[in-house]
Amino acid sequence: MKFKMWKGKEQYKGDPGVWCLFATTTKRTSITFFNNPPESVDHVCKGYLNGRFGNVTREDQVRFIKRRFKEEIVKFQ
Numbered sequence: 001m002k003f004k005m006w007k008g009k010e011q012y013k014g015d016p017g018v019w020c021l022f023a024t025t026t027k028r029t030s031i032t033f034f035n036n037p038p039e040s041v042d043h044v045c046k047g048y049l050n051g052r053f054g055n056v057t058r059e060d061q062v063r064f065i066k067r068r069f070k071e072e073i074v075k076f077q
Contacts, residue, residue, distance in 0.1 A: 001022070001023065001024060001025055001061065001064050002021070002022070002023040003020070003021065003022050003023075003064065003065060003068035003069070003072070004020070004021045004072075005018050005019065005020050005021075005069070005072035005073065005075070005076070006018065006019050007019075007076060008033060008035075017033060017034055017035040017036065017037060018033070018034050018037050018073070018076050019031060019032070019033050019034075020032050020033075020034065020052075020053075020069070020072075022053045022055065022056065022061075022065055023055075024055050024061065028055040029055065030052075030053035030054050030055045030056075032052040032053060037073055037076070038073075039070075039073060039077070040066070040069065040070050040073070041065065041066055041069045041070075042066050042070070044066075045062075046059065046062045049061075049062055049065055053065070
């Protein structure tokens with residue numbers, strides 16, 4: 001699995017936000033934009049992450065995204 005995060009160019013209330021990409025082990029990818037990204041997504045469920053990333057179907061993917069999000073977001077705060 002792969003998770004990447006990069007700064008967006010869009011402006012929302014003065015904050016450019018971040019783009020996130022999630023790729024499964026079978027290389028299915030999804031991209032989503034957080035205009036005001038939280039410090040963590042630990043509080044969200046699999047359904048929410050599946051809404052953001054359509055390729056999230058398993059609990060191990062949820063745990064992976066939550067861990068990687070937390071690791072990456074500190075670079076943009």
